[in-house]
Amino acid sequence: MVLIGENLHIISQKVSDAVTQKDKKTLQQMATEQAEAGMDYIDLNVGPARKDPEVMGWLAEVVQEVLDVPLALDSTNPLAVEAGLKAAKWPPLINSASGKQESKERMLPLAAKYDCEVILSVLTDQGIPSDAETRAESIMDTAAYANDLGIENERMWIDPILLPVSVAQQGVVACLEFTQMLPDLLPGVKSTIGLSNISNGVPEELRGILNRTYLVMLQRYGMHSAIVDAFDAELRDLVRGNLPGVVDVIHKVMDGEDVDLAFLPPKERDYAKTTKVLVGKILYSHTWLET
């Protein structure tokens, strides 16, 4: 599975300060740490960057001074993304375009113009689709539009848009269903997902296990990549096949097998409980590991 490191994110105070103060060293160090943690891409999230779209170009150069890792250019602002595209040494990934009219008109053409790969989300002007079927409908439209621009399926990374399990548990189940459907819908496309969003609003110490369990589940259904917390070592171990015991438990629960929690070691038990929540069998609450 291709992992995209999410940690260079403008919402982080450290990143925001470093960008404002043009503190190259801090940013380079953060990028390097992610690469050393085995990230295949480094995501550069500059937010909308309305005042200074050029910041993406600067940031791309800063990171490339020390690293030979492809970049994901993360902004809703096409001007910022284009600044990054001009500066990128390695073929970058646009993060992201969507079915919103403005995105179709201004962001998607950049993928055609710079001949690069692009994350395409199911978002439209109507908002985030509610279930797997409406996600499918929405992405079919947007992908057809992209095809017309000359962007072939192989260059698209489809993002089903994951919402927090604490507020939209059905959406979590819908993203799993959608991931299973995707190869039939759009043969040849890749896929990705903003994984950490699943645990937004969840107590900090409980976020990791939600992220990790869900990624194993998505991996089983053929998810090509994910935008993840680069420093979650257990997450990397899981998707790289170093914890087969845990993966096995998650798969069994996904298959509806009768897993007797009482006989599982504590760690596997927690993963089993988390899987039950993420397949939608058990209503989410912050106390899910305690019952």
Added chain:
Amino acid sequence: MSYRAPVEGYKGKIVEVVIGKGDRAVKIGGENILAFNQTFDEGEFPNPPKIAFEVWDMEPQGWAPWVLEPYKDVVSDPAAWAKRCEELGADFVYLYLISADPNEKDTPPEQAAELVRRVYEAINIPLIVYTTGNEGKDPAVLTKVAEVLGGENLLLGPVIKEDFEPIANAAKEHGHCVVSQAPVDINLQKELDVKLARILPREKIVLDPLASALGYGIEYCFSVAERTKHVGVMFEDAMMQMPIIANFGAEVWKNKEPKEREELGIAWEEVTAISYFLAGANILVMRHPEVFNVIREMIS
């Protein structure tokens, strides 16, 4: 051999909660089907929904005259007011200790508890006691009420995530039920239920997911109540199997239009009541006696 159509039932069952004791004990919950879904013999709804009438511990301001009409001679005496509710046929009296709120009269806990005792002694039906949801004041008031009315098995509420511990502990010590209240959020509701269930058995807990009025977000409240029942009855989630109280009387009658036109207010409260009834509420807290009659007829 005669043909018998297969019947699909559910495995989950709402917990049966008893409020009050002795002659005035009333059971709620206990169903293993969804409200009004008993087409064949899938399951049972052994205890039809019950109706509570509202009594305030101070003279209400801003109530529509037609809502106040049946009580206008007794509004300054909560005990007499409660008695009147019983005469009108209420299953419960819902006593609202609004005056204890620091933003109202900040009535001391002892005085509030004494009033609850007086109301309780005036009636022969079980008593629900609500405070205003003030986390600073409620625990002192409700623990005092629990102590003074020890063993009478009142329904005390609301307990919220900030103050559930002292109130639930007092209910446990003195033998009462509590209302678990979360703000129209099924996930937070479950979290609070899990925490409460470590202190009290489920048979001592009633859920209040909040109930807004028609036109003021009833869709959200309806969905949360309905889904709570789905999760409890259809998906067997033990922490969502407690009965539900829908407290919408005040939500309906605080609006401008029901205060201006009686028939419109009645229709408004009726539609709101029927909605929560359909969502699966086990106790309805309402205000207008005419609405009460319509709903009573529906229930029977």
